[in-house]
Amino acid sequence: MPKRATQVILSEKEQDELIQIIRRHRSEQQVVLRARIVLGAAQGYSNAHIARELDVNVDTVRLWRDRWVGLQGIEPVDGKPGGVFT
Numbered sequence: 001m002p003k004r005a006t007q008v009i010l011s012e013k014e015q016d017e018l019i020q021i022i023r024r025h026r027s028e029q030q031v032v033l034r035a036r037i038v039l040g041a042a043q044g045y046s047n048a049h050i051a052r053e054l055d056v057n058v059d060t061v062r063l064w065r066d067r068w069v070g071l072q073g074i075e076p077v078d079g080k081p082g083g084v085f086t
Contacts, residue, residue: 005062006069008041015042037064 010018018035021027027035033054040050040061047065051058 005041005047006065008038008065008069009072010038010042015039034064037061038068041065041068 018039021035022032022039033056036054037050037056037060040053041047045053047058047061050061054061
């Protein structure tokens with residue numbers, strides 16, 4: 001039986017920051033793609049659906065969904081934003 005995708009829950013602040021990344025003209029396209037993946041996952045879309053919409057491999061979606069969830073709740077030591085997408 002296939003494993004269900006990991007649920008992604010974003011705070012309002014996290015969601016706003018991801019949207020800012022997507023809208024910023026200077027954002028690297030790799031980072032924009034990762035932000036779109038996380039936002040799609042938070043909206044409840046399946047990995048396959050997100051992969052189709054963004055024209056990427058489903059393994060890429062699974063990787064970034066799981067990385068985001070794995071890093072949630074970890075506060076940066078120096079008070080600066082974390083580098084989850086770098």
